[in-house]
Amino acid sequence: MAGDDSKVVVIGGGAVGTACAYYLARAGDEVTLVERSGLGAEASGANLGLLLVSDKPPGPLFELSLESARLYGNLAAELDYQVQYERSGSLLVYTSPDAMAGAEARAADLRSRGLEAEVLGRAETRRLEPALHPGVAGSLWCNLDGTIYPFALCHGYARAALRHGARVLTHTAATALEAEGGRVTAVVTDRGRIRTEAVVLAAGAWSPALAATVGVRLPIEPSRGQMLVTEPVPPMVRHVIMGHEPYVRQSPYGQLLIGSIPERVGFNKATEVPVLAEFAAGAIGLMPCLGGVPVIRSWAGLRPRAEDQVPIIGEAPGVRGLFVAAGHFRNGMGQAPATGAAIAELIRGRPGYPWLEAFDPGRFA
Amino acid sequence: MAEDSTRDSTICRCEDVTASAIAAALAAGARSPTEIKVLTRAGMGACQGRVCRYLVEALVAEATGLPPEALVPASYRPPVRLVRLDELARQHGEHAGKEG
Numbered sequence A: 001m002a003g004d005d006s007k008v009v010v011i012g013g014g015a016v017g018t019a020c021a022y023y024l025a026r027a028g029d030e031v032t033l034v035e036r037s038g039l040g041a042e043a044s045g046a047n048l049g050l051l052l053v054s055d056k057p058p059g060p061l062f063e064l065s066l067e068s069a070r071l072y073g074n075l076a077a078e079l080d081y082q083v084q085y086e087r088s089g090s091l092l093v094y095t096s097p098d099a100m101a102g103a104e105a106r107a108a109d110l111r112s113r114g115l116e117a118e119v120l121g122r123a124e125t126r127r128l129e130p131a132l133h134p135g136v137a138g139s140l141w142c143n144l145d146g147t148i149y150p151f152a153l154c155h156g157y158a159r160a161a162l163r164h165g166a167r168v169l170t171h172t173a174a175t176a177l178e179a180e181g182g183r184v185t186a187v188v189t190d191r192g193r194i195r196t197e198a199v200v201l202a203a204g205a206w207s208p209a210l211a212a213t214v215g216v217r218l219p220i221e222p223s224r225g226q227m228l229v230t231e232p233v234p235p236m237v238r239h240v241i242m243g244h245e246p247y248v249r250q251s252p253y254g255q256l257l258i259g260s261i262p263e264r265v266g267f268n269k270a271t272e273v274p275v276l277a278e279f280a281a282g283a284i285g286l287m288p289c290l291g292g293v294p295v296i297r298s299w300a301g302l303r304p305r306a307e308d309q310v311p312i313i314g315e316a317p318g319v320r321g322l323f324v325a326a327g328h329f330r331n332g333m334g335q336a337p338a339t340g341a342a343i344a345e346l347i348r349g350r351p352g353y354p355w356l357e358a359f360d361p362g363r364f365a
Numbered sequence B: 001m002a003e004d005s006t007r008d009s010t011i012c013r014c015e016d017v018t019a020s021a022i023a024a025a026l027a028a029g030a031r032s033p034t035e036i037k038v039l040t041r042a043g044m045g046a047c048q049g050r051v052c053r054y055l056v057e058a059l060v061a062e063a064t065g066l067p068p069e070a071l072v073p074a075s076y077r078p079p080v081r082l083v084r085l086d087e088l089a090r091q092h093g094e095h096a097g098k099e100g
Ligand SMILES: Cc1cc2nc3c(=O)[nH]c(=O)nc-3n(C[C@H](O)[C@H](O)[C@H](O)COP(=O)(O)OP(=O)(O)OC[C@H]3O[C@@H](n4cnc5c(N)ncnc54)[C@H](O)[C@@H]3O)c2cc1C
Pocket: A011, A012, A013, A014, A015, A016, A017, A034, A035, A036, A037, A038, A039, A040, A041, A042, A043, A044, A045, A046, A047, A048, A049, A050, A051, A052, A172, A173, A174, A175, A202, A203, A204, A205, A206, A207, A210, A224, A225, A226, A227, A259, A260, A300, A301, A302, A303, A304, A325, A326, A327, A328, A329, A330, A331, A332, A333, A334, A335
């Protein structure tokens, strides 16, 4: 029942919230996760499932993605759940010889950061991905990028958290936070009030409204992304294809997932034919053989976009015990594991990651 | 026994999901058709649940003790009719043309 006390309450059952709940429970904390609908009901169930490391410039965003890729490597075994992580590698595709000018330098930069990377010519690129347009000039291969089945990630983290003693309350909405003397004291939900010593606010694009109930300003707004899904086709896209929008990914079930661009339209999850038509045209431009493939479905989700496009991870200024884990914009799947691990460290008072400072919520104060 | 044969029966033909897979999801705590859908893929295939949604709803109703009318139906969101990528892409051209 929601009325019981807890040490830590995590608000939000997306990739970020479930990851936080798992790493906290694994470390021995008494955790309650509240989610207003089902797990992965919002952005974490509406995305492409790409886990991109190689597109990040050196710095904290790269470190957050790299540490996540490291955690993903053993995650299925650790959670005892088929999260369907594939380290498929990526091809950054170049459409003209001119565009390839910087490729060798880029490969050297990635290698200097510990990744494997190699510049490939046209023939080798098309041998690896025969569906690509015959005019493609070449590509940059990198080993560390991969994919996940987003729902399986949320459920895998939540189930493993349960095994470590966490409570997971789905269909339970937080309506307000409470604080006393500059410390968080409780989370009010539509099924009762939970007294707690710490809160992890991981409610994605909906985080600012809850933060505001204790006077904390979080500059996060929704950023819509639309997606198209096709009927299953035989295996034809093996790597994460980068350097081209929209992204085209093939799921393990054979369906092609096509999306997506950021759109600033508020809390609006409608899909729009002109945007989907643009995606279809873009996908065919990348892979001309896709023309005849039937579309079966489309949807939209809302990414949590922080004002400076950098995730917000850490204790909120002015309210001790309120930890924010939100604002991951286009990279929440690729960065959820390290975000959860970092939050667990922070709450236990041993911030072990040097890059964590860059995500501090205090930067907006 | 009758029960065993129903457990192995296929509920969603597009994604090849059996009644026992759905029973496992219900046992793991799923309480709505949408949760069944994302856990088992029932209703995610080519027909987008046109065939299996009532069966899934009946199984959820049985497990939760709620009448089927009380369940929030899973989000079945196909395009209005099946459309090929190249047909859809042509609408992009038309749209761009109209905007001139
Ligand atoms: C179309 C699209 C494609 C994308 N592609 C990728 C990709 O390929 N790779 C990648 O890394 N990222 C991608 N993203 C971004 C990624 O989906 C997000 O960054 C990520 O899902 C954010 O996770 P989250 O847990 O912070 O937020 P969410 O998944 O939105 O979770 C927030 C949760 O909080 C719950 N909640 C809200 N308010 C309350 C409340 N008051 N009480 C209780 N619960 C509440 C919501 O129901 C929701 O489940 C994509 C996003 C979209 C939309």
